[in-house]
Structures are given as structure tokens and as C-alpha cells.
Amino acid sequence: SQKIEQNSEALNIQEGKTATLTCNYTNYSPAYLQWYRQDPGRGPVFLLLIRENEKEKRKERLKVTFDTTLKQSLFHITASQPADSATYLCALTDSSYKLIFGSGTRLLVRP
Amino acid sequence: GAGVSQSPSNKVTEKGKDVELRCDPISGHTALYWYRQSLGQGLEFLIYFQGNSAPDKSGLPSDRFSAERTGGSVSTLTIQRTQQEDSAVYLCASSPQTGVQETQYFGPGTRLLVL
Numbered sequence: 316s317q318k319i320e321q322n323s324e325a326l327n328i329q330e331g332k333t334a335t336l337t338c339n340y341t342n343y344s345p346a347y348l349q350w351y352r353q354d355p356g357r358g359p360v361f362l363l364l365i366r367e368n369e370k371e372k373r374k375e376r377l378k379v380t381f382d383t384t385l386k387q388s389l390f391h392i393t394a395s396q397p398a399d400s401a402t403y404l405c406a407l408t409d410s411s412y413k414l415i416f417g418s419g420t421r422l423l424v425r426p
Numbered sequence: 427g428a429g430v431s432q433s434p435s436n437k438v439t440e441k442g443k444d445v446e447l448r449c450d451p452i453s454g455h456t457a458l459y460w461y462r463q464s465l466g467q468g469l470e471f472l473i474y475f476q477g478n479s480a481p482d483k484s485g486l487p488s489d490r491f492s493a494e495r496t497g498g499s500v501s502t503l504t505i506q507r508t509q510q511e512d513s514a515v516y517l518c519a520s521s522p523q524t525g526v527q528e529t530q531y532f533g534p535g536t537r538l539l540v541l
Contacts, residue, residue, distance in 0.1 A: 319468070349529065358430070358517050358532030359469070404468065412457065412476070414530065416468040 317343045321405060321417040329425050334392040336420045338405035341386060343415075345407035348381055348388050353402045353419065362403075363390075395424045428452070430533035432518050438539045439508055447503045447536045451520030459530060460493055460503050461517045469517060475501060508540045 320339045328334050338348070346367050351359035365372040365381045365388070372379045378391040392399050402421045406414040431450045439445050451458050456477045461469040471485040475495040486492070490508075495501040505512055515537050519530035 323466075356534070358519070358534050359530075360532070361529040364529065406469075412474060412528075413471055413482075414469075415471070416461075418466065418468040 317341070317415060319343075319405065319407060319415060319417040321403075321420045323418060323420070325421040325423055327423045327425065328395060330396060332395055334395045334399065334422055334424070336390040336403050336422065338388040338390070338417055339386060340407060343386075343407060343409070344383075345409055347408050348379075349406045349408075349414065350377075350379055350388075350390050351404045351406060351416075353404055359404055392422075395422075397424045397426050400424050430518055430520055430531055432516075432533040432536050434536060435534065436537045436539075438541065440541050441510060442507055444504065444506045445508055445538065447505075447516050447538070449501045449503070449518030449520075449533060451499065451501070451518070452531055453499075454522065455520035455531070456498065456523050457521045457528070458495060458501050459519045459521075460501070461519065462487075463515045463517055463535070465514075472503070472516075505538075508538075510540050513538055513540045 318341045349364045350362045352362055353359040363374055363379045365379050376393045380389045400423050402419040404416050404419040406416045408414050433448045458475040460472040463469050473493045474482040490506045493503045515535040517535045519532045521528040521530050
């Protein structure tokens with residue numbers, strides 16, 4: 316069955332460092348991969364989308380990579396700030412409208 | 427410039443009761459989704475509406491769950507004879523149109539607790 320794995324353990328880093336979050340998937344051939352941010356008590360907020368034929372996508376301090384051979388996406392936040400503390404969800408879709416979400420990784424940025 | 431709104435924000439109910447959850451999508455958005463998020467889990471797709479097309483109900487976990495969308499705008503998710511395992515956050519999202527590259531705009535969710 317299709318499976319998306321994100322590290323369930325919280326990532327705890329020092330302010331100013333680069334945070335790297337991982338999303339692995341199996342039994343799936345996604346055409347698109349999206350990353351969302353979710354704060355406690357709130358709905359997810361879209362951050363970035365990357366297509367299967369794109370290796371990398373950047374937006375300000377954010378960078379996403381997509382390796383269809385490794386079946387993995389990496390999400391980087393450079394020069395991290397305490398305000399970046401949140402849960403980050405990856406979501407995949409093939410050729411339909413359905414997004415399949417991972418369970419998310421919680422990021423804690425210490426001041 | 428209102429976003430997606432959901433009501434109620436919190437709902438506590440007794441096992442066996444019916445509940446209705448409401449979603450107001452962003453004006454003009456034709457696609458509407460319902461998801462369920464259990465504690466520490468990812469989002470579980472429930473149902474999808476697109477314009478006047480028949481909804482995709484493939485994610486509804488049982489026949490106790492149903493949803494409708496009136497006039498292509500507001501949607502209501504109904505859970506009949508609630509069970510304790512129905513306790514979760516129910517999230518609604520909308521997008522301008524169907525397309526795999528369309529991002530989804532989420533509401534704040536309704537936190538349902540079944541006692």
C-alpha cells in the first residue's frame with residue numbers, strides 16, 4: 316500500500332542553523348509534492364510545490380528537493396528562527412486531485 | 427479576503443448523538459475537501475466536491491458519515507450515531523479549481539470530542 320513517512324520525532328535545532336526535514340514514500344509515483352506548515356490549533360498552510368521533473372525549488376529561506384529515484388523529498392529552512400517552530404507536512408499527489416499527507420514532523424527552533 | 431471558515435470550532439458530544447460540521451469555503455473556489463486528523467496523525471481524506479459533479483466519497487470511513495454541498499458553496503459534514511473513535515479534528519479545504527497543481531486552503535478545523 317502507499318506509504319508516506321516523515322520523522323515522528325521532533326527536530327530540535329538552534330536558531331540560525333539550517334533545519335532539514337525528510338519525507339520518504341513507497342509504492343507511489345507522485346507527479347507533485349507539496350509542503351505545508353501547521354501550527355497548533357490551526358489548519359495547514361501551503362508553502363511550496365515541486366513537480367516530479369524538478370530537482371529543486373526555492374522560496375526565500377525555504378528549499379525543497381525531490382528525488383524520484385530515492386523516493387524522497389528534503390525540506391530545508393535556512394537561518395532558522397523561533398517563529399519557524401511548527402509541524403511540517405508533506406503531501407503527494409499523482410494525477411488526481413487527491414493529496415496524500417504524511418503525519419508531519421515537528422520542528423522546534425531554540426532562541 | 428476571508429479565508430475558509432468552519433463551525434463550530436469545538437464540539438463535545440455524547441456517544442450515539444449526531445453532529446453536523448459546517449464549512450464555508452473561499453468565495454469562488456469550486457473544489458472543496460474534507461479531511462480528518464487524529465492526534466499525531468496525518469490528514470485522512472474523507473470527501474471531495476467539485477462544482478456540480480458527483481462528489482468523491484471514497485474516503486468516508488463508514489455509512490455513518492455523509493456530506494453535502496449546497497449551491498456549490500457551503501458544505502456540511504454529518505456524523506450519525508457518533509462513536510468515540512470519531513474524535514478528531516475535521517478540516518475543510520477549498521481550492522480555485524481542480525488541478526493537481528492547485529494548492530488547498532484550509533480552515534481552522536472543528537475539534538470533535540465524543541464522550
